Amino acid sequence: MKRTYSLVLFLIGMGLTQASVAKLNIFACEPEWASLVQALGGSQVTTTVATTAHQDPHRIEPRPSLIAKVRRADLLVCSGAELEIGWLPMLQRQAGNRKVLPGRVGYFETAQQVERLGIPEKLDRSMGDVHASGNPHVHLDPHRLLKIASALSERLITLDPSNTAHYRSRFDDFTSRWQQAVQQWQRIAEPLKGARVVVHHQDWDYLFDWLQIVKAGSLEPKPGLPTSAGHLAKLRQALKEEPAVAIIYTHYQSPKAANRLSQLTGIVALELPYTVGGGEGVTDLFSLYDETLKRLLKVIP
Amino acid sequence: MYFPISIVTALLFALGSAAVVAGDGGGFNPSISLILDGRFTSYDNGTDYELPGFMLGGEAGRGEEGFHLGHNELAISANVDDMFYGKLTAVVADHEGDTEVELEEAFIETLALGHGLAVKGGRFFSGIGYLNQQHPHAWDFSDAPLIYRGLFGDQLRDDGLQISWVAPTEHYLKLGGEMTRGERFPAGGASHDGKGAGSLFIKIGGDIGESQAWQIGLSHWQADIEDRTSGGHHHDDGTAEIPTYNGDSQISGVDFVWKWAPAGNASERNLKLQAEYFIRDEEGTVVMDDGSETPEMSTYDGEQKGWYLQTVYQFMPRWRVGLRYDRLESDNRGSDEEVLSEAGLDDEGHTPERLTLMSDYAHSEYSRLRLQFAKDDSNEDRDHILTLQYLMSLGPHGAHRF
Known part of the structure; x- marks a missing residue:
């Protein structure tokens, strides 16, 4: 009896996942990555973001609504480097979505794509909330950001190869606009x-x-x-x-x-x-x- | 149930060289985390604790007086491989002068079944209710709600299997079921060849705007119970009778939690409101086991229910205050009222209730100091209970559930 029940649930689950294949469902941990994903994916992606600018990305409640979103995601785009260690692993464990587990193609850590500052030589709780993999707040250096954009664009292509041309052209467009902006920012700064x-x-x-x-x-x-x-x-x-x-x-x-x-x-x-x-x-x-x-x-x- | 402390010591030595860097158990070395819990408690009332209408078991009780240790626990966990996660939690406590280690949890859980499915096996806290799955160090008060104390002996955990499924829907929907051994309180006897208890639960939840989040759960637990014993009844002539229950038991419950933080940013201020209600139905016989051939006995048809409502407010970083109200009721009948009364099943015309006030200070997310005051009307002799508690967590410590 129990077995038939879980089989039925399993089939419903399969059916619902199949139905959402049309667009990539992307869960961004922070607004900066949601914005980058939107710039690179355009009409081929649906993006939900876990946090807002008003929320401390270190301290987020692993809320039921976030579990539901991770459950349906094809790709998580997060800072990594332990920024989300207080809540993301709990979401991943509870959502039962194997596509987005660490080490899988559906889990993308932006901070891992670039060289990080502030990697501590020694770890001790008396030093406060230090991150073993260095400072995770990487998005405010435009050079590092472009490197991340390049790797993220490749990841979108890996997940959705049929739209390779779309992602390539959006990345090229983003790159040229970004490089132009960087020159101007450097001048005025x-x-x-x-x-x-x-x-x-x-x-x-x-x-x-x-x-x-x-x-x-x-x-x-x-x-x-x-x-x-x-x-x-x-x-x-x-x-x-x-x-x-x-x-x-x-x-x-x-x-x-x-x-x-x-x-x-x-x-x-x-x-x-x-x-x-x-x-x-x-x-x-x-x-x-x-x-x-x-x-x-x-x-x- | 209790294991010599040497087992854990040996385990720790084996892992001794595994110097743990701040990780989440994803590395090769398991995460070792330690909770330190110490208390000072004062009571007004010198009489033995009882909760009229409820047969107490498990951890139920009001705890020791004066300086004493609380729930010190050591947890070792890691991803076993890409498919399984494993965790063992041992509680180190003194029982009548001997230091003993109790295996609180020892389970494995699938990581990568996909499709929202997860299977857990081993000894674990049941998924029923809201508070039940949380470790005592994550509770907002230093003790369990009265209804948890009365029905579950503080918390329901058992050895068995749990299957859960998260639906791929807009709103959070989770279904779960458990089949367990049924030997620990509030079950007993491991009936049906060690498959004596089972449960079902469902949870739904979501957000209201960006400042509020909520979750509602429904749960049901049932067991066929053989020889469940509870605290003895002593006569003046020195003989003891142990109330022993045989029959079936069903518990249904509903739980609710709502959290608020301005713009969803909980670090400055946040508010939590939580309530749970449980009702238990039992039908069977109670025997006052005195070792004789013809002990006293009674049929027993009982209903016990109760709820608590609590709210905790963090009014500035590090500081929180909380208020909790508990209330229980019971209606137990049987062929011999005197036997039921001796078994603690007579409500003595009293409605147990308790009002608890709490304030705590967390220097960081790893340390907490708590002061708690309770006006406890569990039984006719009102008690005023003052508790001072420290709770510290060492080593990598994963996120808490919602």
């Missing part, structure tokens, strides 16, 4: 070189690496740990000796700590979009970079 900036979390390492901005301190005493009065006092002292031009944070972080330090030091606190959807008019990766530079240049003329 010239004044940012060497500027000293305080950050909330290590979200900005790749942006700083690209623009040669100097990290003057972090509001989090250790990665992932909330700031404390003692730590702010220490920062204030350090900034007295070597001042900075801005304190940056993003939408998913509370502005309280940045504003407090701003009051203490007179250094301007600045909210940056960080990802797609993180500010007005930030609707894709191009406008994300445009707006980030615009806001930085406003305080660092």
Whole structure:
């Protein structure tokens, strides 16, 4: 009796999966990757995104709705490098979708496609929330992003070879627009070189690496740990000796700590979009970079 | 049920060289994670704990007074290969002066059957209810709801097989079934050649906008029970009688959880509301086993039910407060009311209830300090219970369920 029952369920499952073959069903962990997938896949992909710019990608509830989405996905596009370690493995284990398990063709980790910064030499919980595979916030360096786009486009072709020409032409189009934009961004960002900036979390390492901005301190005493009065006092002292031009944070972080330090030091606190959807008019990766530079240049003329 | 501690020690030495780097068990070395749980509890009431109308078993009880250790557990888990995942959890506890290790969980689970199917085998927490699958260290209060204490002896777990299926639908829909041995409380006797208990559960869930998420579950459990015993009844002349139940047992339940966080960002503030209701029907006989040829006995037709409602609010990073209300009811009948009363099945005209307040501080996601206060009317003698607790987690520790 039980056996017939599961056989019936199995067949229903098969039927429903077959029906959704027409378009690639893509589950992006963060909005920046949803935007990239949409740019590269166009009409051939349906994209759902697990998080918004208002949510901390380190801390997401493995909600029932996300399990249902992973269950139906053909491809997961996530940062990897342990950014999603607190919730994605739980979704993968619960969804029962073998196509998107680690090591399978349906699981794509963007941070694994590029060289990562901040790979720790030693791992210890007393150091805070450190990632063994390095800093996973890789999308704010345009050169690394293009490398990721290339690998992701290849992955789409592997999954959906009948539309190879479509994916190739979209990738070529994206590349030429991106390269043009990068040249312009580099030109206008010239004044940012060497500027000293305080950050909330290590979200900005790749942006700083690209623009040669100097990290003057972090509001989090250790990665992932909330700031404390003692730590702010220490920062204030350090900034007295070597001042900075801005304190940056993003939408998913509370502005309280940045504003407090701003009051203490007179250094301007600045909210940056960080990802797609993180500010007005930030609707894709191009406008994300445009707006980030615009806001930085406003305080660092 | 209890294994010498040397087994685990040996196991640990065998793995001793496996220096674990922060990983998720995907490497060659298994993940070893340790939960440390210590408490200080004070009670007003010196009498033995009882829950009128319920035959207690399993872990049920109010715990020790003063400084004592809680639920210290060691878990070893890893992907066995690309098809299976395996996990063993051992609880280390003192029982009457001896340190013993209890095998809390030991199961394997398929990883890659696909089509939404998963099969789990071994000893595991049943998928029924909401709280049942969570480890005690993931609970929001330091003890189980009264209905879990009364029906399951805190938690339902058994040895057997579980099959579950997630539907490929827009909304979350999961169906599951279990067939288990039926030897542990609240079953007993491993009837039907060691296939004495079974369960079915269904869960649905989804989001409301980007700030709210919910899940509703329905579950059913049943068992044919042979010789289930519960806490003894002592007479003044020194003889003891052990209430022993034979018959069938059915438990049905509904569970609900709703979570809110502003714009779905739980790191600053978040709110959780959760409620569960269970009802148990039993029909059989109760024997007061005193070792004699002709023990007292009674037919027994019982119904016990109860619910709890709790809410936990994180009002700023690291800090949470919570409130929980428990309420139970029972209606047990039989041919000999006195026997039922001696077996703890008389509700004594009392409706057990409890109100619990909790506040905790998590320095990081790996450490938590908790203060809890309960006004406990489990029985006629009201108790005020104050608990101080630490809960620490060492080593790689996977995500918790929704």
